[in-house]
Every structure is written in C-alpha cells, then in structure tokens.
Amino acid sequence: MVEKVRDRKMDTPNARKALPARGKPYYRTIAKGLHLGYRKGQTGGRWVARHYVGEQDYVVETIADADDRMEANGTTILTFSQAQDLARQLHAQRNAPAPKAGPYTVNDALDAYVHWMEGKRKSARDTKWRRSLIEAELGDKEVAKLTADEIRKWHRKISETPPRLRTKKGKEQRFREPASDSASIRRRRATANRVLTILKAALNYAWREGKVDSDKEWRRVEPFEDVETARVRYLSIPEAKRLVNACEPDFRNLVQAALQTGARYGELTRLTVADFNPDVGTLTISESKSGDSRHVVLTDEGKRLFTQLGAGKQGSDLLLTNAAGNRWGKSHQSRPMIDACATAKISPVIGFHGLRHTWASLAVMNGMPLLVVAAQLGHTDTRMVEKHYGHLSKSYIAEAVRAGAPRFGTVEETNVVGMGG
Known part of the structure; x- marks a missing residue:
C-alpha cells in the first residue's frame, strides 16, 4: 500500500493558517515525479498537483479546494490526506501504459490489474x-x-510444485525439497488457490474493461476444497504477558x-497522536490494507496505553517510534519479535501478525460477536473472521457435547502445569 506523506505545515487547516x-x-513531494501543492489565498486555499513530464518540464493542475473553511x-473539498490520494x-492515469496493439495477453491483464490496484490505494504486493507463478505458464x-x-492444468501444476526459496536475482529459482505428507499437500493446494484468485481477479478486470467478450472459461475453474483449515496461532493471556515483559521498551510499546x-x-x-481520541476511546486507522479507514474501539486498558504513548507529543507526531525516535520500518519488527519470544520461552515462535490473531481469537472466545470482530479488524464482512476464528466461538453444539458426552473417570489427576498457565 502507498504510504501517506506528512507535512506539519500543511497537514491540518490550523497549520495552514500560519x-x-x-x-x-507550497509544494510537498509525495511520489517520484509528483508534488502536491497548496495555493494559499486570502480566505482559503486550493490543492494542486504538479506532474513531471520530462526534460525539466512540469504540468500543474488544480484538483480541489482545501478544507480550510468547510x-x-x-470530492470538491479535500483534506491533505485525501488530496494526496487524488493527486496519485x-x-x-497520466502514466498509464498506452493501449497495446495486437492480442491482449494474460501479462497485459496482470499489468492493468496491478495498475488499477495501486490507483485505488489497494495493496498489490501479494499480486x-x-x-x-502465473507468467511462467500463462503469461x-x-x-x-x-x-x-488450460487454467485447470496450470492450477494443478502449481499445487504440485514445492515452495520457492529465496533466490538471488538472475539465478535459477530454487525450491524446497518436495514433501508428500497431507499437511504439505494441503498448504500447496491453498497456495494454488490464492494464485488462482489473483489470476481470476486480473481476468475479471480485463472482462469488465471490455478487453474480452466473455468470462465463462475461468468461471468454470473451481479451487481446491477444504484446504484453508490451518490452525491460527495465538497466545494465551499468560504467554502475552511474558512476551510483553521480555520486550525492549520501544518494542514493548509496539507489541502492547x-x-x-x-x-x-x-x-x-503510521499512527499519530491525532489518530487517538481519548474522549471516546478510539483509534482512527486512516490507511488499511483495503484502502478504507476505520475506527478501532479501545478498552480502558487500551486508552491508558495510548494516553501514555501520546503524552507530551504534538498531534502530528508518531505514537510509536523505535529507540532512536524514528518510525519503525519494513520488517524491523521481525528480529525483536524472535528475540522476545526466545526470552519469554514461547515456542514455536510467533510472528508479529500473530498478535492480531491473538486479539481476535481471545475476543471470539470471550463471546464477542463475529460482526464486531470483523469491524475492529477492518474486514467488510464476517467471512474471513468465520473462516479463521469461527471454530473458537461459543456454539450450542459445543455446549451440548460438553454437557451430554459420557465421562469415564479414567484420566488421572496431575499437578503438572503447562507453560501457557
């Protein structure tokens, strides 16, 4: 996902008054060859976009009014953040590839789909x-x-190909040793399904854009069934406490x-002090994976944490920074997470994303409705929540089994306590 640029002189109407x-x-670079400008008048300002067109030349266009007075x-009145989106x-659109002469290929469809995703602020990293994996056979x-x-044959081949290993650019792709156990087969089929989803999405976009007359061929291709059943890894409350206590101070804030x-x-x-509303106890997530914003409701414990994190800071300051006071970068959480898990004796090691699973899993087990969990996590509906956490929710089936199943009295009592508490 494209990251937003921040500028203390233009971020807010109050800042622009000065x-x-x-x-x-007043210009701010927001991407290579692209500047967002604020033209200040006597009673307010307007946003302009400046595009580099080559040979030291630019094209400037007015895009909307700023939210100075209203x-x-x-649409017609935009915040600094919204103006960045429109400028991008x-x-x-200005830099979109020219229509290609000749047959429209799968590679062309993928190019157009990635371009569309990036324009809509959706993450195209996975694609x-x-x-x-698509280009090799179908590109x-x-x-x-x-x-x-053809698609079914390719889909089957993907499911039978061992996982790729990190390989130096220009070298022949390396693969793991093939495995034939049921868990490995399930994982490879799950991967094949995810790649099939990307292919279908690109082809559907091509169909909607009129590049092909029919979508019936790929609509007939079915994914593998019953392969998305992997156990979601999450921490128990005692494990979470041990992990927090094992972290260095700056990383502890991020984990909490x-x-x-x-x-x-x-x-x-990306959170700033202004994203935390202590009056209602919410956090505003302005940039999510889907491109939509959402409000995360905090518990009293959460409110105390974010109040402490924002103490003494300006509204545009980051809430969470590393030991040097800088923003956490891409993958900077990986090594501290491994070290903290080792210190806390959490095995197998859980990744940082597992903390998201921990919140969701414990919330579902505490009886939180799946619709509420989905809203907190930023999902548009409950499908993903049901898929990953539905088995953890309380149900009449589980209650009936535990109430009515026979007890045999053959399991001996023990005073051994597991590491999870």
Whole structure:
C-alpha cells in the first residue's frame, strides 16, 4: 500500500493558517515525479498537483479546494490526506501504459490489474510476488483464447510444485525439497488457490474493461476444497504477558499496541497522536490494507496505553517510534519479535501478525460477536473472521457435547502445569 506523506505545515487547516498567502503553491513531494501543492489565498486555499513530464518540464493542475473553511466532502473539498490520494490517481492515469496493439495477453491483464490496484490505494504486493507463478505458464496466452482446461492444468501444476526459496536475482529459482505428507499437500493446494484468485481477479478486470467478450472459461475453474483449515496461532493471556515483559521498551510499546487493537504492523507504525481520541476511546486507522479507514474501539486498558504513548507529543507526531525516535520500518519488527519470544520461552515462535490473531481469537472466545470482530479488524464482512476464528466461538453444539458426552473417570489427576498457565 502507498504510504501517506506528512507535512506539519500543511497537514491540518490550523497549520495552514500560519502560511502567508501567495500565488506560488507550497509544494510537498509525495511520489517520484509528483508534488502536491497548496495555493494559499486570502480566505482559503486550493490543492494542486504538479506532474513531471520530462526534460525539466512540469504540468500543474488544480484538483480541489482545501478544507480550510468547510468540512471535507471527499470530492470538491479535500483534506491533505485525501488530496494526496487524488493527486496519485491523476498521476497514475497520466502514466498509464498506452493501449497495446495486437492480442491482449494474460501479462497485459496482470499489468492493468496491478495498475488499477495501486490507483485505488489497494495493496498489490501479494499480486506482484505471486504473478511470476502465473507468467511462467500463462503469461503469453491470449485472454480471449484461454480455456478452462488450460487454467485447470496450470492450477494443478502449481499445487504440485514445492515452495520457492529465496533466490538471488538472475539465478535459477530454487525450491524446497518436495514433501508428500497431507499437511504439505494441503498448504500447496491453498497456495494454488490464492494464485488462482489473483489470476481470476486480473481476468475479471480485463472482462469488465471490455478487453474480452466473455468470462465463462475461468468461471468454470473451481479451487481446491477444504484446504484453508490451518490452525491460527495465538497466545494465551499468560504467554502475552511474558512476551510483553521480555520486550525492549520501544518494542514493548509496539507489541502492547498490537495486543490492544488487533491492528496490523503497518497500520500501527503510521499512527499519530491525532489518530487517538481519548474522549471516546478510539483509534482512527486512516490507511488499511483495503484502502478504507476505520475506527478501532479501545478498552480502558487500551486508552491508558495510548494516553501514555501520546503524552507530551504534538498531534502530528508518531505514537510509536523505535529507540532512536524514528518510525519503525519494513520488517524491523521481525528480529525483536524472535528475540522476545526466545526470552519469554514461547515456542514455536510467533510472528508479529500473530498478535492480531491473538486479539481476535481471545475476543471470539470471550463471546464477542463475529460482526464486531470483523469491524475492529477492518474486514467488510464476517467471512474471513468465520473462516479463521469461527471454530473458537461459543456454539450450542459445543455446549451440548460438553454437557451430554459420557465421562469415564479414567484420566488421572496431575499437578503438572503447562507453560501457557
């Protein structure tokens, strides 16, 4: 997902009041070849986008009014954040690949789909990573001539290919040793299903854009069934406490924030003091994986944590920073998480994303409705929550079995306590 740029002079209407009125916009670079500008007038300002078009030349266009005097409406009046989104979309349209002459291939469909995702602020990282699994067999195929049998054959081949290993650029791709146990087969089929989903999404986009007359061929291809049954790893309350206590102070704040919110690592690292509303006890996640914003409701414990994190800071300051006072970067959480798990004697090691699973799993087991869990996590419906956590929720079946199943009295009592407490 594209990260938002912050600028203390332009972030908020109050900050922009201090800027002198002038005809030349105040510019901020938000992407390569793209600047967002604020042209300050006597009674308010307007947002402009400046696009680099080559040979030291730029094109400047006015895109909307700033929210200086009126609330932003998302169309004609925009916040600094919304103006960035629109400027990026306009820039992407200007730099969109020219229509290609000749057959429209699967590779063309993937290119167009990734371009659309990035313009909509959706994360295209997974698509970019997995598209090589599509290109190898189907990339040069003409979309209009692609058959269901070809897709099924490719889908089956993906499911039978061992997982890829990290390989240096330009070297032949390396793979793990093939495994034939049921768990390995299930995982490979689950991977094949995820790649099939990407292929279908790209082909569906091509169909909606009129690049092909029919979608019937790929609609006939079914994914493998009953393969998404992996156990979600989560921590018990005692394990979570041990983990928190084992962390270095700066990383401890990040871990506690994840346990209190269920938010993703990237969402947490972008939080500012202004995103925390102590009056109602909520956090605003302005940039999520789907591109939508959401409000996360905090417990009293969570409110205390974020009140402490924001103490003495300005509204535009980051809530969570590393020991040097800088923002946590990509993958910077991996090594501290491994070290903390080792110190806390948590085995197998759990990844940082497992803290999100921990919040959701414990919430479901405490009886929180799945719809509420989905809203907190940022899902548009309960399907993903039901898939991963539905088995943890209280049900009349589980209650009936525990109430009516026979007891044999053959299990001996023991005073041995597990590490989980």
